[in-house]
Every structure is written in C-alpha cells, then in structure tokens.
C-alpha cells in the first residue's frame with residue numbers, strides 16, 4: 001500500500017474547508033501505487049482522489065502535471081481533472097506535504113492485458129501524444145539517460161545483494177547505451193509511466209489514464225517503448241509478439257511512426273527497461289521505515305533488458321514490415 005503520509009481526520013477536514021466539494025462521508029488510504037500517498041475520498045458531492053506528493057515529485061513540477069491533466073481533459077481525453085480550491089488554486093498543503101484533489105475515474109486496471117487491450121492502449125497513447133501537442137509548458141525528462149548513472153551510483157555495491165553480478169551487468173549496459181542513445185526524435189508530451197495500473201478499462205475500451213507525475217517532454221517512441229515493456233511481456237519473461245503487434249498497430253492507426261522512430265525502437269526499449277530497473281533497484285534498497293508500500297521487483301526489468309539487448313529490428317516487437 002502506498003501511504004507514506006498519514007492524514008488525520010482533523011487535518012483532512014481543515015483541508016477540505018478550503019474547497020467547495022461538500023463534507024467528507026468517508027476516506028481511506030489506497031492500496032495501489034508506489035510513488036505518492038493517495039486517499040480515496042467520498043464527500044456529499046461525489047468521489048475524489050486526494051494525492052499527497054512524495055519524494056520523487058518536485059514541487060516546482062506540479063503546475064506542469066496539473067496543467068497537463070487540465071489541458072488533456074479539455075481536449076476530450078479521459079484523465080482526472082484537478083479540482084480548484086475556493087481561491088481558484090489546484091494545489092494546497094496537507095500534513096506538511098503539497099497536495100491536490102482530482103476527480104475520480106471509473107474503470108478497472110487490467111492486470112493481464114490481452115492483445116485487444118494492447119491495441120486499445122496503443123491508440124490511447126497516440127491520442128495522448130497528439131492531444132499534448134499544443135500544451136504550452138515543457139518539462140525535461142528527469143529520468144532520462146543522464147539520470148541513470150547517478151541512480152546506479154545510489155545503489156552502488158548493494159546491487160549485487162539483489163542479484164549476483166548485477167552491478168557489473170548494469171555498468172556494462174550503461175556504457176553500451178551511452179554511444180547509441182538516440183537524439184532528435186519526434187518529441188512532445190509523453191506520459192512516461194503508462195503501466196497497466198495507470199490505465200482503466202470499461203469492457204474492451206480505455207476509460208481513463210491516470211498518474212501523470214512522470215509526464216515530461218521527450219521522444220514519443222520512448223513512451224511506446226515503455227508501454228511495450230510494461231504490457232507485452234508474459235509472466236514467464238517471454239515477449240508476446242501478438243500483443244506487441246496489436247499495440248504498435250493501435251498506435252499507428254492514430255499516429256504513424258517515422259522511419260527514425262522505427263529504427264530507434266530497440267534501443268529505446270533497452271533504455272526504458274534500464275530506467276525502470278534502476279528506479280526499482282533504488283526503491284528496493286531504500287524502503288522508508290514505516291511506509292506502507294510494496295516495492296517492485298528490479299530483476300523483472302533486468303531480464304527484459306537482456307531480451308532487448310538481442311533485438312535488432314522493430315519487427316521483433318511486432319512492427320509490420
């Protein structure tokens with residue numbers, strides 16, 4: 001469960017006094033998520049999510065995240081809408097942390113997606129990329145290539161306590177990626193963490209996208225690479241080509257990939273696997289005492305990295321030749 005910061009009844013009702021969303025009927029900490037503290041909030045006027053922003057979210061970036069959700073929702077994308085307080089501001093403070101209330105979205109996060117879900121996700125991702133094109137703000141990706149060596153250094157020699165020779169493997173891989181990491185690819189707003197827990201479905205259709213707190217300005221194809229990693233591997237570690245095919249086709253039905261994006265896809269998949277392996281590794285080694293959180297397995301991404309290392313062409317992910 002991700003509740004790093006407890007909110008007392010008194011703190012909550014004082015915070016809600018600054019909003020015009022009725023009085024609390026119930027609230028409880030949410031079991032999912034690893035980054036921020038989330039409470040489900042039911043008031044006399046409806047259902048909301050109260051988020052307290054934790055360690056990885058810089059306060060200075062919050063106007064970008066909240067403004068982006070507003071922008072995308074105005075463009076017709078199903079994403080949460082930040083609720084403004086009585087002063088007209090979407091951001092406040094509770095229990096000493098920056099906090100916001102956002103609208104609750106209906107739908108179910110699918111744990112074991114089918115190829116049909118992957119196709120729908122591909123389309124939703126491309127729609128997000130197009131809808132973000134006229135968003136006025138930018139934010140560099142704080143978890144792109146340059147952040148990986150310092151993250152690796154944070155884990156240091158402890159990496160080998162998680163898996164034998166993990167430090168050596170990771171060091172070698174970082175070195176290899178340095179010389180081939182692409183630049184100048186078509187870029188814009190990307191979600192950067194569109195895992196299955198951040199996408200809601202009603203039936204076969206995507207009903208909502210949540211968790212925009214890694215969103216940034218980066219290569220569109222990198223976002224697709226993150227999704228291929230998160231959605232198209234099976235529990236036994238194998239890549240499901242049918243799912244990859246469905247996702248890429250779903251994406252391309254809305255936004256066609258350029259030849260340079262196709263060419264870069266294997267490296268982008270490798271890099272995004274590295275990014276999630278490293279953040280998971282650091283989190284695995286540094287669970288805050290008392291936090292109600294279940295850290296995610298870094299080795300899942302170490303294995304995915306190993307798969308990508310042998311891929312030579314986007315066809316191996318399901319791109320139709």
Ligand SMILES: Nc1ncnc2c1ncn2[C@@H]1O[C@H](COP(=O)(O)OP(=O)(O)O)[C@@H](O)[C@H]1O
Nearest residue numbers: 030032033034035036049080103104105210211
């Ligand atoms: N707008 C929303 N509508 C419905 N449920 C939500 C919403 N935002 C968050 N949640 C629930 O809270 C969980 C954690 O939210 P998330 O933003 O993924 O947290 P974290 O940033 O900590 O990963 C989600 O998996 C989902 O169950």
Ligand SMILES: N[C@@H](CCOP(=O)(O)O)C(=O)O
Nearest residue numbers: 033034035193195276280296
């Ligand atoms: N998706 C990341 C961790 C962040 O997950 P969140 O969706 O709970 O914010 C991972 O799997 O490593």
